[in-house]
Amino acid sequence: MESTSHTFKDNAHDALGNAHLQSALDKMRAGFPQRRLDAIGKLPEFEDLREQGREIKNHVLENLDWYLERYERNVIAAGGHVHWARTPEEARQIILDLCRKLGAKTVTKGKTMIAEEIALNDFLEENGVIPIETDLGEYIIQLRHEPPSHIIAPAIHLTKGQVEETFREVHTNLPADRNLEEPRSLVAEARTMLREKFLKADVGVTGANFLIAETGSSVIVTNEGNGDLTQLLPRAHIVLASLEKIVPTLEDASALLRLLARSATGQDMSVYTTFSTGPRRAEDPDGPGEYHVVLLDNGRTGMLGSEFQEMLRCIRCGACMNHCPVYGAVGGHAYGWVYPGPMGAVLTPSLIGIENAKHLPNASTFCGKCESVCPMKIPLPKMMRHYREREWQKKLSPATQRFGLKLWAFLALRPPLYHFFYAIAAQVLGLLGRRTGGSFYNLPLAGAWTATRDLPAPQGRSFQEQWHQRQKQKKAA
Amino acid sequence: MTPKFESESSRLVTDSPVSKPRVGLFVTCLVDLFRPSVGFAAVKLLEEAGCEVEVPGLQTCCGQPAFNSGDRADAATIAQRTIVLFEGFDYVVVPSGSCGGMIREHYPELLAGDPAWAERARTLAGRTWELISFLYDVRGLRQVKARYDGTITYHDSCSGLRELGVKQQPRTLLASVQGTKLKELPGAETCCGFGGTFCVKYPEISDKMVEGKAEDILATGADTLLAGDLGCLMNMAGKLKRMHSERGTRATRVRHVAEVLADMTGEPPIGETGQ
Amino acid sequence: MSARDDILGGIRRSLKRGALGGERAAQLEGRLANHPSGIIPRRSQGLDRKGQTALFEEQAVEIATTIERVASLRDVPKAVADYLQRFNLPAEFAATPDPLLDKVPWNERPLLKLKRGKPSPTDAVGLSVGFCGIAETGTLMMLSGPDNPSTMNFLPDDHIVVLPASRIVGPMEEAWQKLRQAKGGTAVAATMPRTVNFITGPSRTGDIEQKLEMGAHGPRRQHILIVEDDSIA
Structure with missing residues (x-):
């Protein structure tokens, strides 16, 4: 998808003024964090499991090539095919070629963020293959021609009223008196519409939460069952996954599954x-006749060995965005590309370049909540800071900010000058402040602050000035 | 011109138990400029807790603005300065979780690759404490002699909470203050939207965050808001004041927790001219 | 250069090393061969049969599965008939070819009509047999195979699962162990069924305003009949 990350500030402005979005975000802030807390409260081992999860993924990343080769061998042994793709273009072409070879007209899709990353839907459509999203949230936003705003709850930015509106617009055979006011009736409507599509689809595309090296299996996790209907019913199942999804064994996957749903939706397990593993066997009564895996790199090999390697531990639970106060204020679309929130603030610059995503690592207060809830203990603020360092080195940050910081650093390294300025500023602003009731309603150069809040005024004399005067008096006495 | 690094303290810390520990107070730029009374409250609390307090005159800022803006080189130089100034003390105490976290958590990271400084950074980090945590965790303080009449609510500033584990220490100490009732703030651990330079780089988002915070504070019905970090306090005080003046409601008194614990609430609250 | 070689080469360049061999590769082989289990939550450990069944039921009920315990396979027809009646469901339903269902005396309930095989899209009710139950989370483990079409787990609106209590295990790792053993201890890669479904409750979605709704695409209801007769494996 086309990135609008470079206009983050404008996107955020629009988001803050969007009443529908704000009402949806209010619900999100109240929902996910509490459910996660309830779930981990029932599992005393949760912290130890986080540490263990971190170790498993670190182990995989250090040996990624070996595990990928083993995984590939086992997929082939099970009768499947592995396709390697360096770039989004390569991945899209592989999938289109497979669809053409199979004579596919429609493709059902389970929710996959990698498909968003390679903009698969637009590409298939342009080439005469109709993609049908089957996750309810994805289906809704596909009808609305919108990108997802959250990696596990793609339509979280919408209210039920907006969904009703969309269904009435698109499902043209809906009787006008059909009640669609409640989520229940909307879900039923989508179920009916999509059941038909599942049965007719020629190819099913899913993502993968994990790829198991030991067995050559791909793993998907859903609550709706859409991913399973997507992969079981059509003639072929195509798995689209990025390299770092590999884990060594079934037991390793189990260990990570204990973290995934609890961190994501606050469930012990997703439904x-x-x-x-591979296509249906000769004696199987159902299942896809062909099984393909498209392994996407798209810059990930370059993250290995760099200060951003730890980002590759991410299991896409969404906890960081569920708990992020900035995401909670502006929602996912403001981030302007596939991955929003704190994980997106690190992943987006890694995948589309810091030049195109320079706001994202800056749009954080470094409150640290994301890292504290990350099941993989990814140091997200630290990595955002590393991107800020790259921006500083490349002089991508605004000139006024750079100038201000340089001036301040100049002073901070010259204590007498620094204290002199502080003493003066304290006195002048303190004096002015006493005339304006202790705070400023507006102040030159502080407009960004005072537009919406007062700036408390200094008490009058700097601490250092007072302290050293007192020390002198003490000595004199 | 290369700034001269000079230690103000000549005495080196020994491993033997120190009866009266020498504490270097790291004032922080915001306290220095905006609210010296927090510094004096810190001095009083530390002295009452049996410490000898010194304030190195050549200290400036911890370097966090540079560090968080990606200017690693300046941040490292400032960090080295601070290390030199404070490494002679038994402890470095900071009335801010944010600046304390910078020295304790980030100096070692910042200087890890520099063999000349890595060990010194780690050593200083090990001796650096946020004020309230120091009083409680190191000096074993469990109660204070103070009186403050009012219903207070408490905001957990992010760095203190998540980097330094400051959570129950201020609450325990506040419970010993006479005349005070603590009303817990829902979402006390949610960021107020200050975030250093964030609040001026993304003022609209910052405002949205502090607005939610202020509403939560008002909903508690408390007349006083306390926290341990002046940046967050100024942000919340500024928003509360604006909201009160727009609504014509009675001001919320906003103070640093040290002022109340030190029984030094003679100065007007943050952003006010009278009680 | 092929994409494959490019990617593998890129990984090795980034990690500043060549392809793994020798001792390191042997260690990794060993890890796969031993497939060590990690931390197992205490709640699912050290329980006897009764405790495991109780935990399974407790966890399953919490995620909106309904449970009925029956003493033996003889009681299954009545339990199924009662369930169908309770929800006003048709007496004709799809059932997997699983041999365990052959041992059920269906003829005692002549009104029940089983269609053995894979379900058709119009079947409202499906009946399966669980490979095992995981007490830790109230999860069913279902294996695909000639006797077990996976579509039975997803197409019907109501999914009834017969689960012998003897097949309930503690944590997920024990379920894998059971699968590895069922396949004669050979390398699991060669014997993994095409589809292993772990099912934890009926289908649901929270995609509209985070309000939980059941029956998004899979079954709206899931009903498990735990057969307590220990002689059934």
């Missing part, structure tokens, strides 16, 4: 966790 459907499915391990798929």
Whole structure:
């Protein structure tokens, strides 16, 4: 998808003024964090599991090439095919070629962020293959021609009223008196519409939460069951996954599954966790006749060995955005590309370049909540800071900010000058402040602050000035 | 011109138990400029806790603005200065979780690759404490002699909470203050939207965050808001004051927790001219 | 250069090393061969059969599965008939070819009509047999195979699962162990069924305003009949 990350500030401005979005975000802030807390409260081992999860993924990343080769060998042994793609273009072409070879007209899709990353839907459509999103949230936003705003809850930015509006617009055979006011009736409507599509689809595309080296299996996790209908019913199942999804064994996957749903939705387990290995066997009554895996790199090999390697531990639970106060204020679309929130603030510059995403690592207060809830203990603020360092080195940050910081650093390294300025500023602003009731309603150069809040005034004399005067008096006495 | 690094303290810390520890107070730029009374409250609390307090005159800022803006080189130089100034003390105490976290958590990271400084950074980090945590965790303080009449609510500033584990220490100490009732703030651990330079780089988002915070504070019905970090306090005080003046409601008194614990609430609250 | 070689080469360049061999590769082989289990939550450990069944039921009920315990396979027809009646469901339903269902005396309930095989899209009710139950989370483990079409787990609106209590294990790792053993201890890669479904409750979605709604695409209801007769494996 086309990135609008470079206009983050404008996007955020629009988001803050969007009443529908704000009402949806209010619900999100109240929902996810509490459910996660309830879930981990029932599992005393949760902290130890986080540490263990971190170790498993670190182990994989250090040996990624070996595990990928083993995984590939086992997929082939099970009758499947592995396709390697360096770039989004390569991945898209592989999938289109497979669809053409199979004579596919429609493709059902389970929710996959990698498909968003390679902009698969637009590409298939342009080439005469109709992609149908089957996750309810994805289906809704596909009808609305919108990108997802959250990696596990793609339509979280919408209210039920907006969904009703969309269904009435698109499902043209809906009787006008059909009640669609409540989520229940909307879900039923989508179920009916999509059941038909599932049965007719020629190819099913899913993502993968994990790829198991030991068995050559791909794993998907859903609550709706859409991913399973997507991969079971059509003639072929195509798995689209990025390299770092590999884990060594079934037991390793189990260990990570204990973290995934609890961190994501606050469930102990999502409803459907499915391990798929190759195509249907000769004696199987159902299942896809062909099984393909498209392994996407798209810059990930370059993150290995760099200060951003730890980002590759991410299991895409969404906890960081669920708990992020900035995401909670502006929602996912403001971030302007596939991955929003704190994980997006690190991943987006890694995948589309810091020049195109320079705001994202800056749009954080470094409050640290994301890192504290990350099941993989990814040091997200630290990595955002590393991107700020790259921006500083490349002089991408605004000139006024750079000038201000340089001036301040100049002073901070010259204590007498620094204290002199502080003493003066304290006195002048303190004096002015006493005339304006202790704070400033507006102040030159502080407009960004005072537009919406007062700036408390200094008490009058700097601490250092007072302290050293007192020390002198003490000595004299 | 290369700034001269000079230690103001000549005495080196020994491993033997120190009866009256020498504490270097790291004032922080915001306290120095905006609210010296927090510094004096810190001195009083530290002295009452049996410490000898010194304030190195050549200290400036911890370097966090540079560090968080990606200017690693300046941040490292400032960090080295601070290390030199404070490494002679038994402890470095900071009335801010944010600046304390910078020295304690980030100096070692910042200087890890520099063999000349890595060990010194780690050593200083090990001796650096946020004020309230120092009083409680190091000096074993469990109660204070103070009186403050009012219903207070408490905001957990992010760095203190997540980098330094400051959570129950201020609450325990506040419980010993006479005349005070603590009303817990829902979402006390949610960022107020200050975030250093964030609040001026993304003022609209910052405002949205502090607005939510202020509403939560008002909903508690408390007349006083306390926290341990002046940046967050100024942000919340500024928003509360603006909201009160727009609504014509009675001001919320906003103070640093040290002022109340030190029984030094003679100065007007943050952003006010009278009680 | 092929994309494959490019990517593998890129990984090795980034990690500043060549392809792994020798001792390191042997260690990794060993890790796969031993497939060590990590931390197992205490709640699912050290329970006897009764405790495991109780935990399974407790966890399953919490995620909106309904449970009925029956003493033996003889009681299954009545339990199924009662369930169908309770929700006003048709007496004709799809059932997997699983041999365990052959041992059920269906003829005692002549009104029940089983269609053995894979379900058709119009079947409202499906009946399966669980490979095992995981007490830790109230999860069913279902294996695909000639006797177990995976579509039975997803197409019907109501999914009834017969689960012998003897097949309930503690944590997920024990379920894998059971699968590894069922396949004669050979390398699991060669014997993994095409589809292993872990099912934890009926289908649901929270995609509209985070309000939980059941029956998004899979079954709206899931009903498990725990057969307590220990003689059934």
